[in-house]
Amino acid sequence: MKNWLIEQLMRMNLSDVLVRPQGFTREGYTSEETEAIEAFKAIAEELGLEVSEDAAGNAIARWNVAGGHGAVATGSHLDTVPNGGAFDGGAGVVCGLGAIKMLKEADFEPQRPIEVICFRAEESSRFGVSTIGSKAMSGSLDPSLGTLEDQYGVTLAQAVEGQGFVWQEMVNAKRPKEQLECFVELHIEQGMHIVNHGKDYGVVKGVACPIRLSVTFNGKAGHTGTTPMDRRQDALAAAAPFISFVQETALQLNDAYGKSLVATVSTLTASPNSMNVIPQTVTAGIDIRSVDDRLKMKMADAIQNEAKRIEETTGVAIGIEVLVNNPSVLLDDTIAQQLVEAGDHEAYMAHRMDSGAGHDVMNMAQIWPSGLLFIPCKDGLSHHPDEFADAEDLKMGVELLARFLMEATANGRNG
């Protein structure tokens, strides 16, 4: 099984290695993502699954069963951040396929359908919005997002159409509630909690959804050689204490509340970005996360106040736009219990925990009872070329998913 998992993961990563210096760059709604999904479809067909694609380009591999019951689904995504790793998303997809292979080899006969879903465009790196495919499937896709642009000025709607889909029709990817019984995602942890607690895998209670802000500093351009220091409105000089403030305040809030809040100024663009021109405009993107929504708001409020202070001190006008502000998502307790029991059965120890990262399961959980399984990854690292998960842990993921799917499809009654 381990060799099979590695081989299929390499196929879906379009590579004969799983770690390489430049990492993997396969952003949402690019031909690279489409190629990876084609590989997924090929593997699913080799396993004898029925393969289809919905209006959003999500691929669905289905082990069909006559009778019209709702399916038990698992899955994740195959897009990556720029220079990301082969496991973020890919681990969940390959383990889902592996679980089916294991159940088929054991001649298991499910009483309801099983699906492995490969969602489109989970990462927010390209358009600033995450989990686009699962938003479409769960019916929460906002049609106005189609005008969002990537760094090259390509809109989300254009990108979707470039891959053979039609933006206006993507709302049709919404599935009736009765089509699915429940959904479980497997993902690499992207942190060190499992290992630090001496456990084997994670079962997630809640997912911390981000507040995301876009902050624009509007200063005044001028010649760097002739504009006296005390007569400037330098947008970057105004942004600098702001960046420090975000970092320091997040550290302080962690100290004060003993809770895990993270806040990052993750993007920054300066204009005109010329060696001999004082920066006129700086745009910074801020990502704030905590499972405690009040703590998240506390951080966002502090940022608002600091922006006012800097504006008054420097004369640089600061505008703040809220890109995203979603409450944290609580996952289904019954499913979580079943995921813990699956581990008991296979002699793996579960760690109950929260997730600092968002995942497709956030959207699926709005409609269907849902769960999230974590397997460890090396040094907790992800979104980085060194991202890595051990084949042993992938195999564990397969065993956990197979056990869960077996229990959940052993009979065909509803509920």
Added chain:
Amino acid sequence: MKNWLIEQLMRMNLSDVLVRPQGFTREGYTSEETEAIEAFKAIAEELGLEVSEDAAGNAIARWNVAGGHGAVATGSHLDTVPNGGAFDGGAGVVCGLGAIKMLKEADFEPQRPIEVICFRAEESSRFGVSTIGSKAMSGSLDPSLGTLEDQYGVTLAQAVEGQGFVWQEMVNAKRPKEQLECFVELHIEQGMHIVNHGKDYGVVKGVACPIRLSVTFNGKAGHTGTTPMDRRQDALAAAAPFISFVQETALQLNDAYGKSLVATVSTLTASPNSMNVIPQTVTAGIDIRSVDDRLKMKMADAIQNEAKRIEETTGVAIGIEVLVNNPSVLLDDTIAQQLVEAGDHEAYMAHRMDSGAGHDVMNMAQIWPSGLLFIPCKDGLSHHPDEFADAEDLKMGVELLARFLMEATANGRNG
């Protein structure tokens, strides 16, 4: 004359206005710059001048005189920073042409040739290196600069070749010393010293050449949602106090030494610049200027020390590359005296001053006795869409240049 100047300046700016919201974007060795130079050549031909282009693409408009004497030259450039103004460079070029028109209309007969030179690629915004055309003409062009890249990965050598010239042959633009007698540039001040001192124009003593540093912060990427605040090496969080330090230290040095030093973090690029990835690498460009070279070095040393301190505190590795470190340039006293006398003759009052900005004259002064004339510009603003110089001041520039050229070419003896 005023209408003629405005019209010709509009022709060279390829526009029927001289101020517009988006400014002018005409970077060095682009087809936009070439078009502007074609307009310059057309105007020069209408004035009956001999027009030629050297191996670097500098255009030379010559009022020839038999006898083989060295020419008295004036000129400036037609490239701009992105979203810059119509006057930085253009003012010097159009006033040079205007001075020739004035002398021709007065039936003046020069005893040595007069030239108006339009240099290529004065601004450093595209390749990080300034005054490329005048470097070539004065023989100080470093052939290794050909590999410098603009933000799109186009090398300087490729850009040069795109405009019909050959990088390896650009050294042939070097002119023998005897071809020119002297050089005077006219430029907008890009500051407020002339007006603040109640004078009409500026005659420059020294030009403050920059120290330019490229500072790279190498942190570690990671997921913004799952990497605890106290386990990060965030390159942007490390760059922020550094930017503040540059700003504050420049202000302090001005206070302490009563001299005009300016230091600007003018460019910043963050990578991967994704909303959900901790910044891994930040590259910042710093521009430091003062006519006092020791003060400039003091600032650069302070920056080195601060980089070490931040590196030790944050674990983010910081590398500093010196892109440029040229001593300030002192201009010719005799020429300066002649420029002051030209003002006396025309009833304009000169302000003796230094220049915080670099100009083509810096390179010409390495070989030929050289001078620099400033005319006021509105609010001291340049490298900005609102850059503006009054037609009255352009006309004054024409009168000053015409008077200087007349005196300098009234007889043909050497010296």
